[in-house]
Amino acid sequence: MEMKKTSLNNLHKDNQAKFVEFAGYEMPIQYSKGIIEEHKFTRLHSGIFDVSHMGQLFIYGDDSLTEELEKIFPLDLKNLKQNSSKYSFLMNEDAGIYDDLIITKIEEGYLIILNAACKDKDFEILFNLLGTKFKMNLDNNRSLIAIQGPKSVEILNSIINGVDQLHFMSGNWFNVDNQKLFITRSGYTGEDGFEISISNDIAEKFVQNLIRKGAQLIGLGARDTLRMEAGLCLYGHELDINKTPIEANLKWAISKSRLSNGGFIGSEKIMNLLQDGANQVRVGIKPEGRLIAREKTKIFNDTESQIGEITSGTFGPSVNGPIAMGYVDKEFSKVDTKVLLEVRGKKYPANICALPFYKKNYVKGAN
Amino acid sequence: MSEVKFSKEHEWITLEGDVATIGITKHATEMLGDIVFAELPEKGSNVEKDGTAGVVESTKAASDVYTPISGEVVDTNQAIVDDPSKINEDPEGSAWFFKLKMKDQSEMDSLMNKEEYDKFAKESAS
Numbered sequence: 183m184e185m186k187k188t189s190l191n192n193l194h195k196d197n198q199a200k201f202v203e204f205a206g207y208e209m210p211i212q213y214s215k216g217i218i219e220e221h222k223f224t225r226l227h228s229g230i231f232d233v234s235h236m237g238q239l240f241i242y243g244d245d246s247l248t249e250e251l252e253k254i255f256p257l258d259l260k261n262l263k264q265n266s267s268k269y270s271f272l273m274n275e276d277a278g279i280y281d282d283l284i285i286t287k288i289e290e291g292y293l294i295i296l297n298a299a300c301k302d303k304d305f306e307i308l309f310n311l312l313g314t315k316f317k318m319n320l321d322n323n324r325s326l327i328a329i330q331g332p333k334s335v336e337i338l339n340s341i342i343n344g345v346d347q348l349h350f351m352s353g354n355w356f357n358v359d360n361q362k363l364f365i366t367r368s369g370y371t372g373e374d375g376f377e378i379s380i381s382n383d384i385a386e387k388f389v390q391n392l393i394r395k396g397a398q399l400i401g402l403g404a405r406d407t408l409r410m411e412a413g414l415c416l417y418g419h420e421l422d423i424n425k426t427p428i429e430a431n432l433k434w435a436i437s438k439s440r441l442s443n444g445g446f447i448g449s450e451k452i453m454n455l456l457q458d459g460a461n462q463v464r465v466g467i468k469p470e471g472r473l474i475a476r477e478k479t480k481i482f483n484d485t486e487s488q489i490g491e492i493t494s495g496t497f498g499p500s501v502n503g504p505i506a507m508g509y510v511d512k513e514f515s516k517v518d519t520k521v522l523l524e525v526r527g528k529k530y531p532a533n534i535c536a537l538p539f540y541k542k543n544y545v546k547g548a549n
Numbered sequence: 550m551s552e553v554k555f556s557k558e559h560e561w562i563t564l565e566g567d568v569a570t571i572g573i574t575k576h577a578t579e580m581l582g583d584i585v586f587a588e589l590p591e592k593g594s595n596v597e598k599d600g601t602a603g604v605v606e607s608t609k610a611a612s613d614v615y616t617p618i619s620g621e622v623v624d625t626n627q628a629i630v631d632d633p634s635k636i637n638e639d640p641e642g643s644a645w646f647f648k649l650k651m652k653d654q655s656e657m658d659s660l661m662n663k664e665e666y667d668k669f670a671k672e673s674a675s
Contacts, residue, residue: 217608218583403582407608472633474586474606497585497608504586526604 188234189325189382190389197399204402205298207235212401220404221499224371225540228333229400230392234325237301238379239308242291243316250312251292255285256427256446258437262287267351267366269435272304277426277448277455280307282417286353286366291316293364295326295377297417325385329397330375330408337395338365338376341388345376359384371405372412372540410505411498413466413537419477419493420464420507428455429509431464431537462490463515466537467506467523469495473530474504475523481510482522482529489514489521498539505539506532553641554657555666556617558599561641562660564651569618572645573605573636576670582607584636589625589647596622596649598656603646605636618656620649 185208194201199210210232212220223229241247248259255270262268267286271279281300286293296304305320312318329338339346342356345365353366361381369375380388393399406416415421421430426448433441433456440446444453469475479492495506506523514521517536522529551564559577563570578584586606596602596616603614625647629635636644661669 211609212582216583218585403609472586472630474611476611497606499608 186235188232189385190232190234190327193386193389194232194399199399199401202402205235207298209235210399210401212403213399217401217403217407218499220398220400221407223398224331224373224400224404224408225500226331228329228331228337228375228392228397229371229404230389230397231328231330231400231402231405232325232389233328233377234382234385235298236326237294237296237298237304238321238324238326239294239296239301239305240288240291240319240321241294241308241312241316242318244291247291247312247316250316251285252440253445254308254311254447256436256440256449256452257285258439259285259287263352264289265352265354267353267368268437269351271421271427271432271435272307273427273446273448274423275448275451277428277451278423279417279421279425279427279430280304280423282415282421284366284368286364288364293379300417323382324379325382327378327380327385327389327392328369328371328375329378329392330369330371330373330400331397332374333396334373334375337392337397338378340395341391348376350374358388370412370414371408372414372538373408406494407496407499410494410496410507411500411538411540413507413539415464415507416494425509426451426455426460428452429460429462429464459512461512462509463512464493464507465510465515466535466539467492467495467508467521467532468535468539469504469506469523469530469532471530472497472504473523473525473532475506475525475530475532479506479508480524481508481532482524483514484520484522486522486529492523501539507537510534553663554617554660555663555669556615556660557669558615558617559670560615560617562617562657564657567651567654568623569620569649569651570645571602571616571647571649573614573640574666574670575640576674578637578640580674581605581612582609584633586611587629587633587636587646589630590616590622592622592625594622596620605633614646616647616649617660618649619652621652622647623650624648 348367481490490510492508602616
């Protein structure tokens with residue numbers, strides 16, 4: 183099957199992208215400077231990420247939509263202000279995670295940003311739950327561009343005046359060339375930044391403008407090292423249908439009122455897990471020395487019985503050392519617990535550590 | 550020093566007497582991307598032609614390093630273990646991987662010269 187392309191595909195080629203297949207899309211893993219340079223440039227300046235492969239699901243409706251969505255998501259959507267965003271997940275009855283997502287209340291309803299590999303199934307699940315009462319549009323006519331890093335606010339504001347007024351995890355509509363862009367102050371790198379939903383036909387021109395102002399294109403390779411340093415989960419690695427938000431250490435993303443009242447899909451299981459405690463929990467892991475422990479690496483305790491498994495591991499360019507995340511039995515999840523990692527048949531020492539590996543620079547004013 | 554020879558696994562090798570110096574090619578480093586970890590064979594160990602003799606890891610993935618000939622490991626380059634980015638900077642020079650006391654000169658015969666390797670690398674990349 184031919185790979186799908188985003189509206190920036192030609193621009194990636196012009197910038198010497200190396201491509202990989204990701205969730206059926208031809209996506210840039212890196213450009214000519216390489217992952218480490220791209221990673222550091224994002225932390226110091228401003229990186230542009232094509233995340234157009236992600237799903238942009240618009241669901242239109244009034245208060246009754248809010249009520250229906252509260253039966254699905256563990257969020258207090260009634261009290262969510264218009265243009266405010268929340269990180270959440272779509273779960274099954276066992277609180278297994280179908281997808282993690284960002285949901286924003288907009289004037290006409292909700293905008294939900296979904297993972298590329300999950301978006302079609304998510305649509306099906308939500309459509310089956312919501313029925314035909316609400317108009318749902320998984321919008322393929324819009325691209326999604328992230329701009330991340332400390333200089334991003336200055337660069338974007340010089341093109342679209344007013345974006346500097348956005349608070350973290352909130353958004354608004356802005357006009358460019360008589361087209362409506364929805365911009366949120368958010369991202370997945372541990373840096374201040376924005377995500378821009380923009381019509382496909384003006385996306386390339388818009389990104390070229392960002393490049394002229396000093397931002398640079400960054401590939402999925404650096405996006406992965408950046409999110410790992412920030413201690414953020416990636417679906418298919420830290421999260422899947424066999425993991426619950428409690429095990430994944432994402433209890434903070436469940437609205438407090440919903441923790442006591444329940445009434446969302448998976449709420450019973452969540453309550454049970456909170457009462458009895460999860461057997462395994464997501465932790466940060468730092469191998470000693472330079473050893474890199476990748477996904478599926480087995481984690482052992484001192485007595486050499488297996489206590490868990492790595493879900494993501496790489497070299498963190500800003501941390502300047504190897505980093506990893508994984509799940510371990512709860513009794514071994516305390517910070518500074520010594521563990522062993524089995525790599526290429528040998529066991530190497532590592533330590534459980536706090537997340538994130540790299541301190542966040544999000545702008546203040548979160549609500 | 551002898552002419553540089555190359556293997557299909559993208560190693561280079563030079564001979565000085567019966568001691569061979571082995572590293573990975575510039576082409577290999579370009580394919581791998583930023584190298585962030587290197588593991589070398591132990592000094593005094595014996596390695597067999599086409600067997601694994603180390604590991605390099607980029608930000609993306611781990612790759613085995615093979616030895617193009619058999620022999621006893623007589624020296625290893627600790628500098629690239631301490632700072633693997635040196636491999637990207639000077640792969641066919643100061644960032645050599647290990648030195649072998651050669652066991653069988655005839656194993657050199659099947660290796661490629663520079664011209665043959667460049668052609669091979671170009672074809673295998675496309």
